[in-house]
Amino acid sequence: xxxxxxxxxxxxxxxxxxxxxxxxxxxxxxxxxxxxxxxxxxxxxxxxxxxxxxxxxxxxxxxxxxxxxxxxxxxxxxxxxxxxxxxxxxxxxxxxxxxxxxxxxxxxxxxxxxxxxxxxxxxxxxxxx
Numbered sequence: 001x002x003x004x005x006x007x008x009x010x011x012x013x014x015x016x017x018x019x020x021x022x023x024x025x026x027x028x029x030x031x032x033x034x035x036x037x038x039x040x041x042x043x044x045x046x047x048x049x050x051x052x053x054x055x056x057x058x059x060x061x062x063x064x065x066x067x068x069x070x071x072x073x074x075x076x077x078x079x080x081x082x083x084x085x086x087x088x089x090x091x092x093x094x095x096x097x098x099x100x101x102x103x104x105x106x107x108x109x110x111x112x113x114x115x116x117x118x119x120x121x122x123x124x125x126x127x128x129x
Contacts, residue, residue, distance in 0.1 A: 091127045095120065
């Protein structure tokens, strides 16, 4: 206690290895047969880095998906308005199929065929435009 009060006591100090020779440098030698050690990141630092990479990858995928959706929407809008003659041919083909379905027995029609018949008026209106 008295030493502490007087300041003669050296508290905790860093332990360093000395070779015993003044001015000599200490070489760290590798253990023969042991793989050389490299300084690696701590476990938490590696985990953080992995999470950061995953987040960046996810954001990139999301941005790419949005770009693809926008491109698909633009392409769909362009094809619908691009060729009205092509659309007219398609509507005429559907109307011909509807006429063939109407010639059959109504009790033998499936749901898809009944749906086509119900869309006939809309198709005729679209063809008239």
